[in-house]
Amino acid sequence: MQLHVVNKSPFEKSTFESCLLHVKKGSSILFIEDGIFAALNKGKFSEKVKNALENYKIYALEPDVNARGMKNKVMDGIKLIDYSGFVDLAAEHDAVQSWL
Amino acid sequence: MQLHVVNKSPFEKSTFESCLLHVKKGSSILFIEDGIFAALNKGKFSEKVKNALENYKIYALEPDVNARGMKNKVMDGIKLIDYSGFVDLAAEHDAVQSWL
Amino acid sequence: MKFGILINEGPYTHQATDSAYQFTKAALEKGHEIFRVFFYHDGVNNATKLTEPPQDDRNIVNLWSALAKEHNLDLVVCVAAALRRGIQEENLAEGFRISGLGQLIESGIQADRMITFGD
Amino acid sequence: MKFGILINEGPYTHQATDSAYQFTKAALEKGHEIFRVFFYHDGVNNATKLTEPPQDDRNIVNLWSALAKEHNLDLVVCVAAALRRGIQEENLAEGFRISGLGQLIESGIQADRMITFGD
Amino acid sequence: MSEEASGVVKKFLYINRKAPYGTVYALESLEVVLIAAAFDQDVSLAFFDDGVYQIAKGMDTKAIGQKNFSPTYKALGDYDINKIYVSKESLDARGLSKDDLMDLKYEDEDDDWAEKDSIHIVNSEELADLMDSQDVILSF
Amino acid sequence: MSEEASGVVKKFLYINRKAPYGTVYALESLEVVLIAAAFDQDVSLAFFDDGVYQIAKGMDTKAIGQKNFSPTYKALGDYDINKIYVSKESLDARGLSKDDLMDLKYEDEDDDWAEKDSIHIVNSEELADLMDSQDVILSF
Numbered sequence: 001m002q003l004h005v006v007n008k009s010p011f012e013k014s015t016f017e018s019c020l021l022h023v024k025k026g027s028s029i030l031f032i033e034d035g036i037f038a039a040l041n042k043g044k045f046s047e048k049v050k051n052a053l054e055n056y057k058i059y060a061l062e063p064d065v066n067a068r069g070m071k072n073k074v075m076d077g078i079k080l081i082d083y084s085g086f087v088d089l090a091a092e093h094d095a096v097q098s099w100l
Numbered sequence: 101m102q103l104h105v106v107n108k109s110p111f112e113k114s115t116f117e118s119c120l121l122h123v124k125k126g127s128s129i130l131f132i133e134d135g136i137f138a139a140l141n142k143g144k145f146s147e148k149v150k151n152a153l154e155n156y157k158i159y160a161l162e163p164d165v166n167a168r169g170m171k172n173k174v175m176d177g178i179k180l181i182d183y184s185g186f187v188d189l190a191a192e193h194d195a196v197q198s199w200l
Numbered sequence: 201m202k203f204g205i206l207i208n209e210g211p212y213t214h215q216a217t218d219s220a221y222q223f224t225k226a227a228l229e230k231g232h233e234i235f236r237v238f239f240y241h242d243g244v245n246n247a248t249k250l251t252e253p254p255q256d257d258r259n260i261v262n263l264w265s266a267l268a269k270e271h272n273l274d275l276v277v278c279v280a281a282a283l284r285r286g287i288q289e290e291n292l293a294e295g296f297r298i299s300g301l302g303q304l305i306e307s308g309i310q311a312d313r314m315i316t317f318g319d
Numbered sequence: 320m321k322f323g324i325l326i327n328e329g330p331y332t333h334q335a336t337d338s339a340y341q342f343t344k345a346a347l348e349k350g351h352e353i354f355r356v357f358f359y360h361d362g363v364n365n366a367t368k369l370t371e372p373p374q375d376d377r378n379i380v381n382l383w384s385a386l387a388k389e390h391n392l393d394l395v396v397c398v399a400a401a402l403r404r405g406i407q408e409e410n411l412a413e414g415f416r417i418s419g420l421g422q423l424i425e426s427g428i429q430a431d432r433m434i435t436f437g438d
Numbered sequence: 439m440s441e442e443a444s445g446v447v448k449k450f451l452y453i454n455r456k457a458p459y460g461t462v463y464a465l466e467s468l469e470v471v472l473i474a475a476a477f478d479q480d481v482s483l484a485f486f487d488d489g490v491y492q493i494a495k496g497m498d499t500k501a502i503g504q505k506n507f508s509p510t511y512k513a514l515g516d517y518d519i520n521k522i523y524v525s526k527e528s529l530d531a532r533g534l535s536k537d538d539l540m541d542l543k544y545e546d547e548d549d550d551w552a553e554k555d556s557i558h559i560v561n562s563e564e565l566a567d568l569m570d571s572q573d574v575i576l577s578f
Numbered sequence: 579m580s581e582e583a584s585g586v587v588k589k590f591l592y593i594n595r596k597a598p599y600g601t602v603y604a605l606e607s608l609e610v611v612l613i614a615a616a617f618d619q620d621v622s623l624a625f626f627d628d629g630v631y632q633i634a635k636g637m638d639t640k641a642i643g644q645k646n647f648s649p650t651y652k653a654l655g656d657y658d659i660n661k662i663y664v665s666k667e668s669l670d671a672r673g674l675s676k677d678d679l680m681d682l683k684y685e686d687e688d689d690d691w692a693e694k695d696s697i698h699i700v701n702s703e704e705l706a707d708l709m710d711s712q713d714v715i716l717s718f
Contacts, residue, residue, distance in 0.1 A: 001710070002709070002715075007436075007460070011114060011487060011531065011532065012113060012114055012456070012457070013112060013113055013114070014111060014112055014113070018595070018626070018627050021667070021702045022626075022702055022705050024707070027710070032338060033338060033459070033460045034457045034459075034460030034488070037488070037491070040533060041533055043531060044531045044532070046533065062501070063341070063501030064502060066497075066499075066500075066501060067459050067497060067498065067499040067501070067504065067506075068457065068458065068491060068494065069496035069497040069508075071496060072496075073533070082501065083341045083342055083345035083501075084345045084348070086342055086345065087342060087345045087346045087349055087351065090322070090342075090434055091351070091432065094713075095432065095714065095715055096432055096433070096434045097593070098435040098436065098715075099595075100327065100437040100438060100595070100717045101570070102569070107219070107600070109597055109600070111671065112627065114487065118455065118487050121527070121562045122486075122562055122565050124566045124567070124570045127570070132219060133215045133599070134597045134599075134601075137628070137631070137672070140672070140673060141673055142673025144671045144672070146673065162641070163641030163642045164642060166638040166639075166640075166641060167599050167637060167638065167646075168597065168598065168599060168631060168634065169631075169634040169635055169636035169637040169678075171636060172636075173673070183223055183225070184229070184230060186226065187232065190223075190315055191232070195572055195574065195575055196313055196314070196316075196575070197453075197569060197575045197577065198315065198316040198317065198577045199455075200208065200318040200319060200455070200577045200578065206576065208578060211404070212403050212404065212602045213360060213361045213601060213602045214600070214601055214602075215599060215600050215601070215644075218642060219642075221643070240466065240470075240578075241332060241466055245329075245364065245404060245405070248404075248405030250405035250406065250407050251403065251404065252403075252405075252407075253402065254399070254402075254403075257403075257644075257645055258643050258645075261405070263643075280373070280469060281466060283373075284330070284331050284370065284371075284372045284373075284376075285367075285370065286364070286367030286368070286369035288369050288371075291369060300473070301469065301470055301473040304470065304473075305450075305470075305473060305474050305477045305479070308448065308450060308576070309448055309574075314575070314576070316575075316576060316577050316578075318577070327603075331462045332461060333460070333462075334459060334461070334502070337504065340503070341502070341503065359606065359610075360602065360606055360718070400606060419613070420609065420610055420613040421617070423610065424590075424613060424617045424619070425617075427590060427619075427714040427716070428588055428617065428619065433715070435715075435716060435717050435718075437718070
């Protein structure tokens with residue numbers, strides 16, 4: 001299984017939607033940089049992400065969440081990790097795909 | 101009235117949709133660079149653009165259309181212009197807004 | 201009519217500077233005046249004389265330098281953005297000068313139309 | 320485990336190189352090996368020694384140079400992409416070297432995991 | 439307009455549609471706005487799409503190694519930059535409200551220095567009107 | 579894997595999701611693929627989202643002052659790069675069909691040098707399987 005890294009805001013770019021269309025069940029998705037805006041509560045994409053949680057393990061990079069002042073808005077079920085956790089995820093999966 | 105310049109593919113970025121939401125009736129919209137993909141027939145955004153033609157004058161930069169091999173696909177009602185025409189449009193309108 | 205141009209992206213990676221160049225050339229050919237071309241953000245990377253693209257590709261830096269020479273264009277690179285990105289007098293191409301952001305505001309005031317090219 | 324890193328964007332404009340730096344540092348701290356950091360596209364702009372950001376900002380170029388020195392990192396800048404963007408030996412920062420795209424493929428072959436940072 | 443057009447006051451609008459930190463546009467746009475304050479022009483700022491995240495409160499950038507430049511927005515009022523327009527639709531789409539934004543204020547010299555809100559929440563039609571009334575629009 | 583892992587053959591996938599000319603990624607990605615051909619690895623290319631525009635036919639770039647690099651894709655077959663996957667959904671969304679793409683072919687040495695199509699139109703599930711089976715994914 002692979003690790004899919006999304007670094008774009010879903011409001012700005014279609015990257016996250018393309019990722020969802022092409023990720024195999026059981027894979028992991030990690031939001032970093034402006035990608036973390038997909039991980040938040042109560043937004044236009046929250047329902048889509050909530051559904052995705054049933055098929056994928058979803059993570060968000062806490063340093064990027066905190067930088068943007070979104071600490072208390074992360075959706076339940078999304079696991080916050082730091083750079084060390086990012087390294088662990090990359091090591092644990094067979095390959096890393098960056099959705100640039 | 102103002103000239104609104106869109107240089108992003110509507111498939112990749114939400115720029116064009118934001119432009120449509122914020123442009124006053126009677127304004128002009130010019131597609132340049134990857135923005136020209138919004139000006140094409142038979143795609144996911146064609147219907148939206150066709151409707152927009154009722155409220156706005158819409159142009160596409162022919163050099164960018166031809167570069168991408170889309171010469172025969174531009175929607176009826178969208179006027180093709182070259183760089184000289186781009187300059188004319190900029191001069192004729194009160195201000196130019198680039199949707200970056 | 202007097203145009204002011206703002207370029208926010210560097211050469212090659214984005215088409216912004218190509219588009220700006222074609223627009224500027226067309227405006228000059230039609231007899232318009234270009235008050236100033238201001239380079240900001242990664243746009244400052246258009247001003248390095250160390251650029252050497254492949255033989256069969258355009259040399260964007262040289263295109264700007266030549267256009268500036270021919271039409272006495274004012275090509276201004278933002279000093280703060282330039283220092284962040286390694287553009288200094290020692291690698292500055294001909295026809296460009298480094299100055300402050302005030303030059304951009306002045307361009308907005310003096311020019312009849314301001315046009316931004318970027319990503 | 321051996322990681323290969325690919326960086327496609329320049330400093331400051333995109334967070335890509337910051338993220339790559341933090342990832343690389345964390346991997347080294349956990350005892351992993353970094354086979355190579357390869358700079359492509361605008362990523363080559365991370366390698367200019369003329370960068371001078373404001374005092375209160377990070378100096379990304381120096382961060383990479385220092386990390387390379389401490390951990391004997393191989394920082395490789397793509398020669399074709401570098402020439403397009405004005406990066407040459409004369410403005411190359413300490414710890415970086417200029418080489419061909421083959422070094423990126425080799426990194427993909429030798430490293431256990433390849434990770435790309437970009438826009 | 440003549441070459442010597444000193445004293446000209448134009449309407450400048452700075453459009454901010456990108457999130458902070460992922461790209462540098464927010465920071466470098468702010469740097470332009472601070473310089474612009476010295477030019478006695480009629481300056482407005484618009485925040486919409488992901489630009490609304492630029493003025494969110496509670497930013498803590500230590501762990502990403504970047505400087506938190508958001509306090510600078512609070513200084514804009516002191517530079518007589520107090521027309522800040524924020525899109526209601528953009529906030530709504532992101533599940534945000536005005537409470538999630540920094541409290542940007544200014545002191546109104548025409549009203550006995552009363553402290554007033556710089557932020558005006560506007561809908562897309564009002565934003566369209568605002569944009570349509572400008573002389574110069576700078577987008578980053 | 580040992581330091582001296584010569585003879586290792588890995589599955590490399592090059593993902594192309596961006597349109598040509600608006601940005602340089604398409605061109606510089608192609609430059610990587612051409613170099614990769616010399617390394618005897620198992621190379622595949624995927625074109626989806628706006629990446630499908632990279633292999634559209636009929637490009638004429640004279641008026642934008644850029645080089646038309648699309649003929650280079652036709653040379654890929656000569657470098658034994660013939661596994662090119664194109665998303666059906668991405669074509670459909672753009673009103674494109676295989677006829678709008680360049681005719682990319684190769685000669686199959688295992689089949690008496692018969693000329694064959696390099697392009698395979700796949701759906702998103704097949705693309706997901708393809709991606710999931712790779713050792714190295716390079717995205718530009």
